[in-house]
Amino acid sequence: MASPFRVVAGALRIRVRLTPRAALDRVDGRSLLSDGTEVLAARVRAAPEAGAANAALERLIAGAFGRPRSAVRVARGGTARLKEVEISGDPAALLALAERAFPPPAG
Numbered sequence: 001m002a003s004p005f006r007v008v009a010g011a012l013r014i015r016v017r018l019t020p021r022a023a024l025d026r027v028d029g030r031s032l033l034s035d036g037t038e039v040l041a042a043r044v045r046a047a048p049e050a051g052a053a054n055a056a057l058e059r060l061i062a063g064a065f066g067r068p069r070s071a072v073r074v075a076r077g078g079t080a081r082l083k084e085v086e087i088s089g090d091p092a093a094l095l096a097l098a099e100r101a102f103p104p105p106a107g
Helices: 052-065 091-101
Strands: 007-008 011-019 026-032 039-043 072-076 082-086
Touching: 007 091, 011 052, 011 091, 026 052, 039 052, 052 072, 052 082, 052 091
Parallel strands: 011 039
Antiparallel strands: 007 011, 011 082, 026 039, 072 082
16 A cells, blocks of 8 residues: 655645544544545545635644645645645655654554
8 A cells, every 4th residue: 555645846745535524623644545545534624615625624734744834735636535735845854754643554
């Protein structure tokens, strides 16, 4: 199974499965989808209307990685549950942080 984290030029990209209209904003950690794709599961309270859920996801990821909100953007999947989020910065440092903060699922 491939990691949800991928280093690109000057950034880290993360495959995310977003659940909008949740009870609270949080990153649930790494998860496997039924097709075997590994993602970072996240949930936000915002509804998926007018970009509100994407903006909430960007704030959530920025906080989890200690980056300013301006360094995080939804790069792909703006209207889908499966997204790619890009965090600008030192890719090696961001990847090391991601691997420590969100270890692979057991089993």
